[in-house]
Amino acid sequence: MGLSFTKLFSRLFAKKEMRILMVGLDAAGFNVETVEYKNISFTVWDVGGQDKIRPLWRHYFQNTQGLIFVVDSNDRDRVVEARDELHRMLNEDELRDAVLLVFANKQDLPNAMNAAEITDKLGLHSLRQRHWYIQSTCATSGEGLYEGLDWLSNNIANKA
Numbered sequence: 250m251g252l253s254f255t256k257l258f259s260r261l262f263a264k265k266e267m268r269i270l271m272v273g274l275d276a277a278g279f280n281v282e283t284v285e286y287k288n289i290s291f292t293v294w295d296v297g298g299q300d301k302i303r304p305l306w307r308h309y310f311q312n313t314q315g316l317i318f319v320v321d322s323n324d325r326d327r328v329v330e331a332r333d334e335l336h337r338m339l340n341e342d343e344l345r346d347a348v349l350l351v352f353a354n355k356q357d358l359p360n361a362m363n364a365a366e367i368t369d370k371l372g373l374h375s376l377r378q379r380h381w382y383i384q385s386t387c388a389t390s391g392e393g394l395y396e397g398l399d400w401l402s403n404n405i406a407n408k409a
Contacts, residue, residue, distance in 0.1 A: 265288065265289045265290070265406060266289070266290045267289055267290070267291050267314050267315060267402075267405050268291075268312050268313050268314055268315075269291050269313065269314065269315045269316070269317060269401070270310065270313045270315070270316050270317070270347075271316075271317040271318075271319065272316070272317075272318060272319070272334075272338070273318060273319030273320065273321070273331075273352075273354075284398075286398050286402055287398075287399070287402045289402050289405070289406065291315075291398075291401075291402075310338075310341055310343035310344050311343050312343075313343065313344060313347050314346070314347055314348070314405050314408070315347055315348050315349075315350065315401050315404075315405050316338070316339075316344060316347045316348070316349050316350070317350045317351075317352060317397075317401070318331075318335050318338075318349065318350070318351050318352070319351075319352045319354050320351060320352065320353055320354060320367055320371070321354060321355055322353045322354055322355045322356055322358070322361035322362045322363075322367060322385075323355045323358040323360055323361045323362075325360075325362065328362070328367070328370045328371070329370070331371065332370060332371045332372055335351075335371060336372065339376065339379065346408070348379075348380045348381070348382075348401065348404045348405060348408070349376070349379055349380070349381035349382070350381070350382055350383075350384065350397050350400060350401045351367065351368075351371065351373065351381065351382070351383040351384070352384055352386045352388075352393070352394075352397055353367045353383055353384065353385045353386060354386045354387070354388050355387065355388075356385045356386060356387050356392070356393070357387040357389070357390065357392075363385065364383045364384070364385045367383060368383050380404055380408075382397070382400045382401075382404070384396055384397035384400065
């Protein structure tokens, strides 16, 4: 009986570890961070987004439970390119079970597309078999980042 309570307690309160891949067309360089949030340890692989680096993204897909795709909401000229790259990644077998969080970044700029417009331009509604969420953000102020991480942590934890 004590063992059952121990197992239940550890399931409820043990720290979970999650592997997250963060990509975007404008990401620069390569960075690995471990972020502790709500009793979950996220290992975030932030990889560069330049054209020459994108083919390397696939090396980080294995065992990835969540994908954060960062979109420059102010860059209307590249949103189609962002859509194409996102859908190309989501078609990879290794990411079939990964949840998708889209950060619609740079919402502080006056001509930024809102989350609904980004949703439409990225074709997110066509992702019927994918669990996804879009969050308006401003990385410089931190606005919206925690709300996105809340969604991500809740949805990855529920799948585990």
